[in-house]
Amino acid sequence: MATLPEAYKEIPLALKHIIPLDFKSIDSVPDSHAWPKTNINNDIHVQSENIFDEKSISIPVVDLMAPNVEETIGGACQTWGVFRLINHGIPANLVEEVEFQTARLFALPSELKMKVLRSPGGATGYGAPRITPFFPKFMWHEGFTIIGSPLGHARELWPHDYQHFCDVMENYQKQMKALAYKILILMLKSIGVSEEELNWKSSSSSSSSSMAAESESALQLNSFPTCPDPTIAIGLADHTDSMLFTILHQSPTKGLQIFKDGIGWITVPPVAGSFVVNTGDLLHIYSNGKFPSVRHRVLVNKDRHRYSVGFFYGPPSNSRIAPLDKCPIYRSVTVKEFLSLKAKYLTDAISLMKI
Ligand SMILES: C=C1C[C@]23C[C@@]1(O)CC[C@H]2[C@@]12CCC[C@@](C)(C(=O)O1)[C@H]2[C@@H]3C(=O)O
Numbered sequence: 001m002a003t004l005p006e007a008y009k010e011i012p013l014a015l016k017h018i019i020p021l022d023f024k025s026i027d028s029v030p031d032s033h034a035w036p037k038t039n040i041n042n043d044i045h046v047q048s049e050n051i052f053d054e055k056s057i058s059i060p061v062v063d064l065m066a067p068n069v070e071e072t073i074g075g076a077c078q079t080w081g082v083f084r085l086i087n088h089g090i091p092a093n094l095v096e097e098v099e100f101q102t103a104r105l106f107a108l109p110s111e112l113k114m115k116v117l118r119s120p121g122g123a124t125g126y127g128a129p130r131i132t133p134f135f136p137k138f139m140w141h142e143g144f145t146i147i148g149s150p151l152g153h154a155r156e157l158w159p160h161d162y163q164h165f166c167d168v169m170e171n172y173q174k175q176m177k178a179l180a181y182k183i184l185i186l187m188l189k190s191i192g193v194s195e196e197e198l199n200w201k202s203s204s205s206s207s208s209s210s211m212a213a214e215s216e217s218a219l220q221l222n223s224f225p226t227c228p229d230p231t232i233a234i235g236l237a238d239h240t241d242s243m244l245f246t247i248l249h250q251s252p253t254k255g256l257q258i259f260k261d262g263i264g265w266i267t268v269p270p271v272a273g274s275f276v277v278n279t280g281d282l283l284h285i286y287s288n289g290k291f292p293s294v295r296h297r298v299l300v301n302k303d304r305h306r307y308s309v310g311f312f313y314g315p316p317s318n319s320r321i322a323p324l325d326k327c328p329i330y331r332s333v334t335v336k337e338f339l340s341l342k343a344k345y346l347t348d349a350i351s352l353m354k355i
């Protein structure tokens with residue numbers, strides 16, 4: 001039974017922080033969504049006026065079938081917090097279907113999408129990013145979160161035609177879960193931890209079985225509509241993801257950027273057939289700081305509506321994670337507890353965990 005939604009119940013959001021703008025009816029950026037230019041342009045790598053040549057800086061590539069995969073994953077997580085995953089085994093037609101269904105959902109009229117609005121203490125459904133209350137301006141984004149079956153919401157959206165959407169999203173989550181487990185084991189092996197040493201247990205579970213069977217995940221469909229003035233709007237503001245790691249598919253329009261110390265913002269363009277995997281806060285704690293969660297953001301585009309699909313993978317929310325190290329620098333924490341801290345303190349949540 002998924003308990004992730006329970007983790008959000010205690011942290012209700014105001015409706016103004018959940019309801020996205022009706023982007024279809026907009027022909028200029030309203031003040032509520034207009035960010036001071038410096039917030040977006042003071043960084044090294046922005047849109048087309050780049051100081052850096054995009055081709056000269058690229059993130060590491062991890063080939064899941066390569067013999068040295070463990071080493072490349074470890075290196076990428078340690079120095080970048082992000083890598084491009086190839087040879088992952090997820091069928092291209094499934095990914096295409098997911099993207100198609102994502103575009104189909106966001107193309108619905110705003111009144112219909114509002115029928116499946118995330119509730120203030122809810123985790124699933126349509127809405128603005130959870131990080132919205134932390135920023136002075138709103139983001140150029142609408143999302144739809146799925147945890148487990150999207151049946152209830154899909155029925156509301158398409159009363160006579162919901163099954164295919166559900167089949168595609170459920171199949172994708174199932175395949176992503178298996179892929180995520182493989183990635184996790186490789187990440188841990190690279191820091192000398194074996195599959196048997198995975199040390200979290202769901203408090204409701206009587207067995208001491210490892211993560212293979214016990215995990216919780218969320219599928220986040222992201223929509224970044226075309227924007228009349230991308231120089232003053234932001235798709236997703238600077239953030240780190242909360243779970244262990246995220247496996248991301250991007251539609252063929254760039255927008256994602258990661259922040260690298262000493263360099264600045266680096267664009268991570270979409271490459272057909274690959275996923276982008278990025279480290280999250282729980283992995284940061286679990287690896288005792290060896291794999292820091294990576295800061296990233298999303299820029300928007302004047303002519304192309306961009307979509308992305310993130311699979312957020314983590315331990316069960318009632319389980320406790322403790323750093324895998326003889327000298328832990330972070331205290332142990334339940335996933336639920338960490339998500340509440342993140343909802344209250346955002347970027348400071350990790351430092352609050354320091355011993
Ligand atoms: C498990 C989750 C991670 C996430 C919150 C969520 O319940 C599903 C949506 C995820 C997302 C996607 C956009 C950025 C983000 C910070 C947000 O507001 O919602 C992440 C959340 C997260 O990683 O904390």
Ligand SMILES: O=C(O)CCC(=O)C(=O)O
Nearest residue numbers: 220222250256298308310
């Ligand atoms: O759209 C993207 O490329 C990234 C989305 C993202 O950061 C997220 O869903 O947390």
Ligand SMILES: [Fe+2]
Nearest residue numbers: 239240241296
């Ligand atoms: Fe993210």
